Amino acid sequence: MTVSASTPxxxxxxxxxxxxxxxxxxxxxxxxxxxxxxxLGHALADRILGGGLKRGALHEMRHAEPGDAPAATGFALxxxxxxxxxxxxxxxxxxxxxxxxxxxxxxxxxxxxxxxxPSRLVILAAADARxxxxxxxxxxxxxxxxxxxxxxxxxxxxxDLTALRRLALAAEExxxxxxxxxxxxxxxxxxxxxxxxxxxxxxxPLASLGRLPGLxxxxxxxxxxxxxxxxxxxxxxSWIMEWSPDERAFAPPRPGTEQAPRHEQTxxxxxxxxxxxxxxxxxxxxxxxxxxxAGGGDTAPLRRTA
Amino acid sequence: MLTAVDADAAAAGLAPGxxxxxxxxxxxxxxxxxxxxxxxxxxxxxVADWAERYTPFIGLDAPDGLVLDIGGSAHLFxxxxxxxxxxxxxxxxxxxxxxxxxxxxxxxxxxxxRFGRDGxxxxxxxxxxxxxxxxxxxxxxxxxxxxxxxxxxxxxxRVMDLAVRPRGPLAARFGTDLLTRLDRALGRADxxxxxxxxxxxxxxxxxxxxxIGHEEDVRRSILALAADLGRxxxxxxxxxxxxxxxxxxxxxxxxxxxxxxxxxxRDPATVLRLYREALDSLADPVDPGFGFDVMRLSALATQRQxxxxxxxxxxxxxDALLADLTDRLSARFGHRRVLALAAQDSHVPERAxxxxxxxxxxxxxxxxxxxxxxxxxxxxxxxxDPPERIEALAEVPDGPPVRFRWRRVVHxxxxxxxxxxxxxxxxxxxxxxxxxxxxxxEDEAGRRFWLYREGLWSRETDAPRxxxxxxxx
Numbered sequence: 001m002t003v004s005a006s007t008p009x010x011x012x013x014x015x016x017x018x019x020x021x022x023x024x025x026x027x028x029x030x031x032x033x034x035x036x037x038x039x040l041g042h043a044l045a046d047r048i049l050g051g052g053l054k055r056g057a058l059h060e061m062r063h064a065e066p067g068d069a070p071a072a073t074g075f076a077l078x079x080x081x082x083x084x085x086x087x088x089x090x091x092x093x094x095x096x097x098x099x100x101x102x103x104x105x106x107x108x109x110x111x112x113x114x115x116x117x118p119s120r121l122v123i124l125a126a127a128d129a130r131x132x133x134x135x136x137x138x139x140x141x142x143x144x145x146x147x148x149x150x151x152x153x154x155x156x157x158x159x160d161l162t163a164l165r166r167l168a169l170a171a172e173e174x175x176x177x178x179x180x181x182x183x184x185x186x187x188x189x190x191x192x193x194x195x196x197x198x199x200x201x202x203x204x205p206l207a208s209l210g211r212l213p214g215l216x217x218x219x220x221x222x223x224x225x226x227x228x229x230x231x232x233x234x235x236x237x238s239w240i241m242e243w244s245p246d247e248r249a250f251a252p253p254r255p256g257t258e259q260a261p262r263h264e265q266t267x268x269x270x271x272x273x274x275x276x277x278x279x280x281x282x283x284x285x286x287x288x289x290x291x292x293x294a295g296g297g298d299t300a301p302l303r304r305t306a
Numbered sequence: 307m308l309t310a311v312d313a314d315a316a317a318a319g320l321a322p323g324x325x326x327x328x329x330x331x332x333x334x335x336x337x338x339x340x341x342x343x344x345x346x347x348x349x350x351x352x353v354a355d356w357a358e359r360y361t362p363f364i365g366l367d368a369p370d371g372l373v374l375d376i377g378g379s380a381h382l383f384x385x386x387x388x389x390x391x392x393x394x395x396x397x398x399x400x401x402x403x404x405x406x407x408x409x410x411x412x413x414x415x416x417x418x419x420r421f422g423r424d425g426x427x428x429x430x431x432x433x434x435x436x437x438x439x440x441x442x443x444x445x446x447x448x449x450x451x452x453x454x455x456x457x458x459x460x461x462x463x464r465v466m467d468l469a470v471r472p473r474g475p476l477a478a479r480f481g482t483d484l485l486t487r488l489d490r491a492l493g494r495a496d497x498x499x500x501x502x503x504x505x506x507x508x509x510x511x512x513x514x515x516x517x518i519g520h521e522e523d524v525r526r527s528i529l530a531l532a533a534d535l536g537r538x539x540x541x542x543x544x545x546x547x548x549x550x551x552x553x554x555x556x557x558x559x560x561x562x563x564x565x566x567x568x569x570x571x572r573d574p575a576t577v578l579r580l581y582r583e584a585l586d587s588l589a590d591p592v593d594p595g596f597g598f599d600v601m602r603l604s605a606l607a608t609q610r611q612x613x614x615x616x617x618x619x620x621x622x623x624x625d626a627l628l629a630d631l632t633d634r635l636s637a638r639f640g641h642r643r644v645l646a647l648a649a650q651d652s653h654v655p656e657r658a659x660x661x662x663x664x665x666x667x668x669x670x671x672x673x674x675x676x677x678x679x680x681x682x683x684x685x686x687x688x689x690x691d692p693p694e695r696i697e698a699l700a701e702v703p704d705g706p707p708v709r710f711r712w713r714r715v716v717h718x719x720x721x722x723x724x725x726x727x728x729x730x731x732x733x734x735x736x737x738x739x740x741x742x743x744x745x746x747x748e749d750e751a752g753r754r755f756w757l758y759r760e761g762l763w764s765r766e767t768d769a770p771r772x773x774x775x776x777x778x779x
Contacts, residue, residue, distance in 0.1 A: 067715065067753055074687055074779020088621065090628045104688030104777055108647040108659030112673035113683035114779055119673060122628065122664050123645040124635060135635060144627035202752035203682065205721055210706060212722040215748050217682045218779040243779070246679055 037229070038082050041249030042241050048224065050231030053079060053194065056175040057229070058168040060192035062182045064199035064221070069103045069183040071200035073151075074114065075220045076181045078243045078250065080147045081115045083177050089146035091116075092139045094124040096132050098153040099183055114218070115245035129156030133163050140170040140178055147177045154184040164191025195226035201240050218243045309341045312403070346370070353402070354502055359554045359600045360393060362509055365499040371419070373412055375499050382513060386429055400558070412497055413490035414439050417446035417465075435493030440466035447487040453480060465491060506550065506604030508542070510534035517556045517597025524598070528581050531603035532574035545570020545611030551581060553592060554600035561592050565637045568665040569629045570611035576630060577603075583637035632664045641665050649673050654731055655744075655775060656691050684726075684746070686756045686776030693773035696757065700772070703763040706745045710757065712774050717749035725759070740766050746778065754778030 039052035046052045053059055059079065063072040080091055093106055108118040124139070126132040129152045136150040150167070152159055164180075168191055171178045180192060201221040205213035220243070224236040241250045308329055311320045318333050330336055346369065354364055354372055360383070363375035376389065383389035386408050397404035407418035407428040414435040421442045422428045430438045439446070442465050445454045457480075462468055468476065468488055477485050489495040510531045518524060528551065539545055547570060553561045565580045585592060635644045646664040649671030650657055676685055698710035706722035724745035732739075740761040748754045756776035761767035 067751070070686075070688060070777035070779060071753065073777075077687060077779065089624060092631075104686070104690040105661070106647065107686055107689035107776060108649060108673060109655075109676040109685035110683060110687040110689070110776065110778070111647075112676040113678075113685050114687055115677070117673070118647040118649070118659070121647060122632060122635075123647070123661065124639065125643045125645060126639070127643075131639060135639065138635060138638075139631065142627055142631040144624040144631070200752040200754065202720065202750075203748060203754070206682070206723075208721075208723060210722060210724075211701075212706060212719065214723045215682055215721045215746050215754060215778075218754070219752060220779075221752075245677065245683060 037231070039249075040079070040082055040241075041244075041247070041251060042239060045222075045224065045237065045239055045241070045250075048227060048233045048235060048237050049194065050229050050233065053082065053177065054229050055083065055177045056172050057193040058164060058171055058178045058180060058191060060180045060182060060190075060195040060226075062185060062195065062197050064197050064223075066184065068199045071218075071220055072181060072183060072198040073103065074218050074243070075196065075198045075222060075241075076149055076179045077111070077114055077116060078218075078220075079177075079179055080149055081248045083147040084116065084120075084248075088117075088120070090120045090122065090144055091146045091148070092122045092124065092142075093149045093151070094126055094132050094136045094139060095149075095151040096126050096129060096153045096156075099151045100125065102153060103183060113245060114243070115248040129153075129158040133158060133167070136167060136178065137170050140167060140176050141174050143174045143176060145176050147179060149179045149181060151181040151183060152185075155186055155188055159188060161189035161191055164189055168192070190226060192226065193228050194224060197223040197225050204242070216242075217245070343369070351502075353397070355560050356554075356558045357393065358552065358560065358602075360389065362503075362506060362602065362604060363499060363501055364503075365501055367416055371416060373416065373499055376408070390429065409435055409438065409493070411435055411490055411493045411495075412499060413448070413487065414493055416448070417442055417491050421446035433493070435491070436469070439491045439493075440464065440469060444468060447484070447491050449484065449487065453484070456480075504606060506606050507544070507546075507608045508535065508538045509602055509604040510538065511600060511602035513600050514598070517594075517599045519594030519597040524594070524601075525578065525582070527601050528603070529574055529578045531601060532577035535603050535605060536572040536574050536577075539572040539605060539608065539611075542608070543610060543612065544605075544608040545572045546577075546605035546607070547571075547609050548605070548607040549577065549580075550604045550606050552600075552602045552604070553594075553598045554602075555595050556597055556599050557595055559595065563588075563592070564606070565633075566641060566665055567629075567633045568636075568667065570609040571633070572611065576633075579630075580633055580637045583634050587638045636663070636665050652731065653728055655685070655728070656689065657731075659689070683778060686754075686778045688777045690774055690776055693758070693775040696772045696774050698757065698759075698772035700759065704743055704759075706747060707757060707772065710747075710772065710774075712755070717747075717753070717755070719747045720750050721748040722746070728758075744775070 037049065037051035037054045039046045040049075061072045061076045061079075063069045084091060095106075106121070106123055111118045111121070124135045126135055132150060132152045136148055139145060139148045167178055167180070182188060199221040201219040203219045204216035206216050208214035220241050221238070222241045223238040227234055227236055244251050307326060308320060308322050308324045310322055315333070315336070320329050320333065320336075326338065350366060350370060350372070354366060357364055357372055357374060361374050361376050361379045365373040367373050376386070380386045380389050383392055390406050390408055394404045394406045405419050405422070407415045407422055407430070409415035409418060409430040410432050414430060417439055418428045418430065428438070444457045444462060444465060444467075445451075446465060449457070457463075457468070462471075465488070468484075469492060473485055486495070490497055512527055512531055518527065531551075535546070546567065548564060548566050551563045553563075555561075563581065563584055565584050567580070571577065632644055641663045644664045645661040648660045648662050650660050651671065652658050678684065694712065696710045696712045698707035700707040704725050706724055707719055709716060709718045711717075722745055725743035726745075728742045728744060730739035730741065742758040742760055743762070744756065744758045746754065747757060754777070755774055756778065758773050758775055759770045760773060761770040763770055
């Protein structure tokens with residue numbers, strides 16, 4: 001008997017086969033949707049990704065310019081917080097010593113302020129890129145972790161396609177997502193399921209007592225450069241994504257206050273928005289309507305007293 | 307002056323304490339070597355290390371003696387006599403002059419080994435110490451030479467002469483120390499052994515008739531040792547927090563390998579995994595040479611561990627897996643490279659978050675203070691420590707910077723929040739530490755920085771310096 005590729009039976013078989021890790025064991029299909037994608041909270045990005053970022057996969061974050069390394073860090077940490085589902089599960093940050101020296105060390109109060117739980121964090125301070133990879137692989141194999149943030153520095157030779165494939169495979173087997181933070185990198189292999197290029201974006205100004213407006217929630221100009229996720233639309237996009245530490249989720253900028261990303265939008269993001277039906281207001285590609293921050297209380301109705 | 311003589315020299319009439327000129331006159335062509343107490347001590351340490359193959363309970367009897375507590379290990383060598391023969395024989399084959407004795411009290415054994423007639427192979431049956439020690443000279447009690455000389459001049463030459471005297475007058479004349487030493491030598495009292503190294507809580511060991519060297523054999527042996535130790539620990543209701551594995555090579559060399567754990571541990575497979583990590587990461591690998599003939603696994607530190615519970619909830623299961631991971635990473639990369647952040651009760655930024663070895667366990671500090679609902683992050687995710695000098699242009703006296711230069715790049719400030727004034731903790735800070743005014747700023751590109759001005763303008767300094775202390779997401 002022949003089975004048409006479009007029958008439900010075929011689809012469900014494919015699903016089951018996909019759930020079998022390369023070690024031949026079934027991954028936890030029934031483990032409360034652990035394998036499923038985790039929505040970022042930004043509706044358009046989630047739709048293009050096919051529901052959000054997949055667990056058990058390798059995701060890569062790069063900075064647009066070297067000065068955007070903290071922004072790329074923040075975006076990767078925000079994704080960790082998404083995967084952390086409430087912050088109860090432990091997570092791990094493997095960073096090369098050089099990365100700590102160049103862009104600063106993980107700071108507990110700042111992590112907490114961003115919505116992560118520093119008390120569930122294990123930091124591995126690796127001397128070089130080889131140790132980064134070895135430790136990362138060890139970490140990824142530990143199913144208890146919500147996510148592993150892997151931060152080599154620059155373009156080390158050890159970080160080749162084979163190394164990335166090993167990481168991706170380990171992630172697939174355990175279901176633990178890997179976020180590869182490529183600070184200081186210029187090139188490098190493409191072994192990730194998704195690749196993001198992150199730049200800092202001006203935050204929504206808050207009222208302030210001073211002459212200058214105050215800072216709003218962290219905002220990122222995020223460009224999805226590579227999207228190979230199963231179930232995703234396969235295309236990229238470019239959005240301003242604002243992170244809400246309270247909700248532990250991304251939110252689209254509020255209507256009327258969109259800000260343009262500093263970097264050219266690489267993708268015609270208008271097309272997916274048009275093709276995918278009505279998007280939430282402010283969800284789509286943003287108009288270059290950044291209001292220069294004029295001080296004073298009229299900018300936003302948010303309080304500021306101190 | 308001669309400090310030591312060998313058998314030939316002794317036969318020629320030489321003795322320690324003799325002036326060198328006299329000795330040379332008696333034996334022309336005498337071979338002399340300068341005394342080197344430090345080298346002698348180092349040799350004794352090596353011998354003591356080697357002797358650990360007999361028992362981990364070893365003390366030094368300075369300057370040239372070893373005391374081994376062989377309770378419980380003699381049977382492994384086919385009895386006390388065989389063990390003593392083996393030990394003394396091996397020492398002699400290595401070119402050392404060795405004498406040994408076994409007795410129920412430490413002082414009796416030392417006295418017999420040093421002063422016994424036949425030197426080797428004296429084994430005193432339990433309770434026989436008094437009789438065995440009685441004919442020895444009083445110096446065998448380990449007395450100060452002056453006191454020993456005084457006793458001999460009084461005609462008290464042998465231990466038995468003292469043993470039969472009334473104790474009161476002896477104590478009155480020579481002090482209670484003499485009686486204590488006498489009691490110990492006679493086996494009426496014992497003194498504890500002061501071990502060279504911390505004593506393990508429990509140990510397991512394997513001896514191999516055929517020395518092993520293959521990786522697979524070593525691995526299997528570690529697993530077997532871990533299983534033995536695990537059973538002992540389980541009986542005690544404990545788990546190991548620090549483990550030491552000692553490899554004894556047939557040529558006498560020895561290698562110790564210590565691993566620590568973040569929680570009590572007794573599962574053999576986990577112990578093996580830790581040791582594989584530790585062995586893999588050694589810069590100087592364990593060389594089996596001609597093979598190991600003894601391996602010993604000891605729990606140096608233990609902690610109460612209740613029987614494994616089944617039906618753990620998810621959080622505890624996660625914690626158990628995480629503890630395993632931390633232990634493995636610590637064994638491989640060193641415990642200083644596997645870190646946890648501990649919240650500290652300090653408002654000085656660089657002291658508020660402390661990276662500590664994850665195995666040490668976390669301090670109970672809370673991070674809750676830093677999550678302010680509705681508020682953008684008030685602290686950066688990455689702390690640049692030490693803070694980096696920047697050039698900044700700012701309003702006086704306490705306005706935010708208008709522009710600043712960091713790492714050769716100029717940033718124009720578009721948004722700013724501050725100042726947040728942080729005074730030095732005067733009870734900790736050195737004299738002259740200045741107040742800091744912190745600002746959160748955002749530049750024209752949207753990059754967010756944490757800057758501070760050091761020193762209150764006109765009150766503390768006329769030329770405040772600016773620093774960058776952190777980077778926001």
